[in-house]
Amino acid sequence: MHCGVDIGGTNTRIGILDKEGRMLDCDNLKTACYTEARDLIVTIAYSILRMAKVGGFEIESIGVGCPNVNPFDGTLENAANLKFKGKVSLRDEFRKYFPQIPLAFDNDANAAAIGEKIYGKARGIDNYISFTLGTGIGGGVVCDGKLIYGLNGMAGELGHIIIRPGQRACGCGRSGCLEQYAAANGIFRTYRELCTRQGCPPQAEDYRQLAEIAMAGDPTALETYRITGEILGLALANIACVTAPTHIFLFGGVAQVKEILLQPLRESFYANLLGSYGKNIRIELSALMDAGKDAAILGAAALACKA
Amino acid sequence: MHCGVDIGGTNTRIGILDKEGRMLDCDNLKTACYTEARDLIVTIAYSILRMAKVGGFEIESIGVGCPNVNPFDGTLENAANLKFKGKVSLRDEFRKYFPQIPLAFDNDANAAAIGEKIYGKARGIDNYISFTLGTGIGGGVVCDGKLIYGLNGMAGELGHIIIRPGQRACGCGRSGCLEQYAAANGIFRTYRELCTRQGCPPQAEDYRQLAEIAMAGDPTALETYRITGEILGLALANIACVTAPTHIFLFGGVAQVKEILLQPLRESFYANLLGSYGKNIRIELSALMDAGKDAAILGAAALACKA
Numbered sequence: 001m002h003c004g005v006d007i008g009g010t011n012t013r014i015g016i017l018d019k020e021g022r023m024l025d026c027d028n029l030k031t032a033c034y035t036e037a038r039d040l041i042v043t044i045a046y047s048i049l050r051m052a053k054v055g056g057f058e059i060e061s062i063g064v065g066c067p068n069v070n071p072f073d074g075t076l077e078n079a080a081n082l083k084f085k086g087k088v089s090l091r092d093e094f095r096k097y098f099p100q101i102p103l104a105f106d107n108d109a110n111a112a113a114i115g116e117k118i119y120g121k122a123r124g125i126d127n128y129i130s131f132t133l134g135t136g137i138g139g140g141v142v143c144d145g146k147l148i149y150g151l152n153g154m155a156g157e158l159g160h161i162i163i164r165p166g167q168r169a170c171g172c173g174r175s176g177c178l179e180q181y182a183a184a185n186g187i188f189r190t191y192r193e194l195c196t197r198q199g200c201p202p203q204a205e206d207y208r209q210l211a212e213i214a215m216a217g218d219p220t221a222l223e224t225y226r227i228t229g230e231i232l233g234l235a236l237a238n239i240a241c242v243t244a245p246t247h248i249f250l251f252g253g254v255a256q257v258k259e260i261l262l263q264p265l266r267e268s269f270y271a272n273l274l275g276s277y278g279k280n281i282r283i284e285l286s287a288l289m290d291a292g293k294d295a296a297i298l299g300a301a302a303l304a305c306k307a
Numbered sequence: 308m309h310c311g312v313d314i315g316g317t318n319t320r321i322g323i324l325d326k327e328g329r330m331l332d333c334d335n336l337k338t339a340c341y342t343e344a345r346d347l348i349v350t351i352a353y354s355i356l357r358m359a360k361v362g363g364f365e366i367e368s369i370g371v372g373c374p375n376v377n378p379f380d381g382t383l384e385n386a387a388n389l390k391f392k393g394k395v396s397l398r399d400e401f402r403k404y405f406p407q408i409p410l411a412f413d414n415d416a417n418a419a420a421i422g423e424k425i426y427g428k429a430r431g432i433d434n435y436i437s438f439t440l441g442t443g444i445g446g447g448v449v450c451d452g453k454l455i456y457g458l459n460g461m462a463g464e465l466g467h468i469i470i471r472p473g474q475r476a477c478g479c480g481r482s483g484c485l486e487q488y489a490a491a492n493g494i495f496r497t498y499r500e501l502c503t504r505q506g507c508p509p510q511a512e513d514y515r516q517l518a519e520i521a522m523a524g525d526p527t528a529l530e531t532y533r534i535t536g537e538i539l540g541l542a543l544a545n546i547a548c549v550t551a552p553t554h555i556f557l558f559g560g561v562a563q564v565k566e567i568l569l570q571p572l573r574e575s576f577y578a579n580l581l582g583s584y585g586k587n588i589r590i591e592l593s594a595l596m597d598a599g600k601d602a603a604i605l606g607a608a609a610l611a612c613k614a
Binding site (some may be wrong): 107127139141144145146148149150151152153154155156157158160162165172173174234236237238239241243244245246272274275276277280281 | 328350434446448450451453455456457458459460461462463464465467469472479480481541544545546548549550552555579581582583584587588
């Protein structure tokens with residue numbers, strides 16, 4: 001059995017999966033309650049050991065998805081959404097409890113990309129991008145059969161491509177990043193600007209409500225996703241010029257509105273795509289999305305499957 | 308000895324190199340005189356065999372750089388700047404004359420990238436981009452030690468990233484491509500627009516003259532390169548988000564103005580670069596540029612060295 005651990009800013013989710021990616025057991029911890037990484041990890045370790053004992057599972061590997069973790073050595077330093085101070089070796093902490101089995105660490109965007117390959121639609125596909133749209137934007141880029149890492153594992157920072165120089169300020173300290181237009185808060189901001197421009201009161205108070213009223217057919221909300229799709233389509237067409245993928249898989253909370261975003265996105269993508277790529281590049285929803293809240297666990301578990 | 312063949316729209320250059328990349332002998336053919344690829348290749352083959360015989364060289368490999376060639380099977384189809392009709396297998400034609408030795412085929416941008424690794428500044432460097440600025444723009448992208456190919460070998464089409472949607476028309480049928488702003492003709496167009504805006508008569512009639520007057524200190528020409536550097540710096544900062552390189556090497560005719568372009572380019576690049584990459588990414592002139600007209604031969608020869 002494979003174990004996947006998804007360490008997020010709010011929740012840490014742990015799951016035991018069989019070879020086909022079916023969840024056999026799972027557990028949930030509140031990440032924010034732990035100020036020391038080693039306290040969180042000892043709790044994770046005992047949760048895994050307990051589930052294994054109760055279910056009679058033999059754990060063959062553990063994959064850990066965590067924002068900002070160094071995929072090469074499993075260390076974590078100054079992760080923006082986690083409270084842990086200084087540099088911590090997640091690998092060393094896990095090793096204390098699991099001295100023998102394969103361990104793998106990577107960020108959530110790369111986990112989604114590997115998860116797509118092991119459990120999703122990317123089986124047998126050598127060139128693809130897993131594009132995670134949620135609170136932020138992450139990218140896992142697979143070229144010629146390999147996930148690319150680059151300098152310090154920092155490839156795939158697709159949310160920080162500057163698309164509107166000098167416009168919306170970004171948390172990274174610059175302005176005009178894609179994330180400010182196509183991640184949840186950015187989309188909601190576009191909606192509010194649109195309401196102001198149209199002189200109509202907003203019908204949604206946050207991103208979640210916006211997605212709901214869009215699915216219910218609210219025209220201003222739909223127009224918001226049309227604008228977002230147009231922006232994202234151009235950005236993805238440009239990214240395609242760098243790595244020439246055959247597939248782009250959309251993943252994450254924002255992708256849950258499905259065709260409301262996908263339809264204008266595809267339209268803009270193909271209108272802006274270099275002709276020599278033709279229609280050979282497909283944009284699809286990630287198959288991991290079907291697993292709902294368990295998607296990130298699947299991705300994390302997959303990390304160790306390739307190891 | 309290694310042999311490099313650079314097939315360009317105007318000239319085909321052939322060189323025999325020693326292990327350090329020193330040119331032992333070379334030859335030049337007029338590509339445009341050949342309407343059949345096999346006629347060109349038989350002439351290339353006899354040129355190589357003649358040079359080998361006269362110099363007493365043993366040819367260990369032949370690398371062929373050619374725009375639009377398929378790097379996987381060495382076929383060529385509808386290359387824009389070559390007159391050959393239909394689909395031709397360069398590999399099969401070369402094989403007739405060189406049945407035993409390693410052959411490699413790739414486009415000129417990828418040849419420059421591999422050339423940088425074998426003979427230039429990229430020895431021992433695993434993440435870099437070779438950025439060719441000339442009549443067009445080409446990119447060779449090396450990630451985690453490997454040149455990336457993607458769908459049909461079409462990765463690295465960096466000249467066709469759209470930076471000004473709906474503006475300058477591009478030969479690819481779309482508008483606003485980087486190539487229209489940062490390749491030779493695009494830069495010259497920026498210069499002419501600048502002259503019109505400033506109400507002063509142009510002092511240069513083509514790109515070559517523009518480069519000359521810039522090097523002589525003409526303020527409008529220098530301002531043209533400042534604008535170009537600003538555009539390129541942002542584009543390269545965005546490309547860096549995809550693959551996280553440690554080095555970007557500039558190559559090609561446009562890069563010959565050196566610091567006139569490099570200085571504003573670097574300024575814009577670092578101003579737009581994602582903070583977490585810090586100053587870890589260096590932008591330098593390709594070492595192949597020192598070989599002048601022979602640079603493309605070095606790149607081509609390098610293709611077969613890796614084989």
